[in-house]
Amino acid sequence: MNISYNIIRKAAEVSHKSNVVRGRVGAVLFTKNGHIVASACNRRYDGHKSLTIHAEAAVIAKAVKLRARQRMDQLFVLVVRTKRESTAICMAKPCPVCDKLLEKAGFITFYSDYEGKIQQLKR
Numbered sequence: 001m002n003i004s005y006n007i008i009r010k011a012a013e014v015s016h017k018s019n020v021v022r023g024r025v026g027a028v029l030f031t032k033n034g035h036i037v038a039s040a041c042n043r044r045y046d047g048h049k050s051l052t053i054h055a056e057a058a059v060i061a062k063a064v065k066l067r068a069r070q071r072m073d074q075l076f077v078l079v080v081r082t083k084r085e086s087t088a089i090c091m092a093k094p095c096p097v098c099d100k101l102l103e104k105a106g107f108i109t110f111y112s113d114y115e116g117k118i119q120q121l122k123r
């Protein structure tokens with residue numbers, strides 16, 4: 001499956017809203033036809049050094065809020081990371097916790113690899 005430039009750009013854009021200095025991650029949930037259902041970035045909570053909500057968990061929470069749950073098994077997610085002061089896409093493979101969340105949600109997951117290429121997550 002080819003991920004459209006529109007989806008990749010949206011994931012990069014939303015990552016720029018992150019307040020995590022060392023790794024800005026964006027996640028976009030979309031349908032087979034390329035319709036964007038929800039997007040979210042990772043976020044560190046003010047006054048709490050170690051509490052960071054990962055973009056994958058945030059986008060699942062948004063989808064639930066939007067009542068997209070009944071269609072979740074037909075959805076895809078793209079996760080990308082952008083470097084500080086750059087729009088270049090770099091490695092954003094989901095962590096084990098997010099991997100489990102995405103698997104439970106039934107999403108087909110794509111992420112940006114070390115070269116900034118989009119890969120499907122194999123389980």
Ligand SMILES: [Zn+2]
Nearest residue numbers: 054094095098
């Ligand atoms: Zn994670």
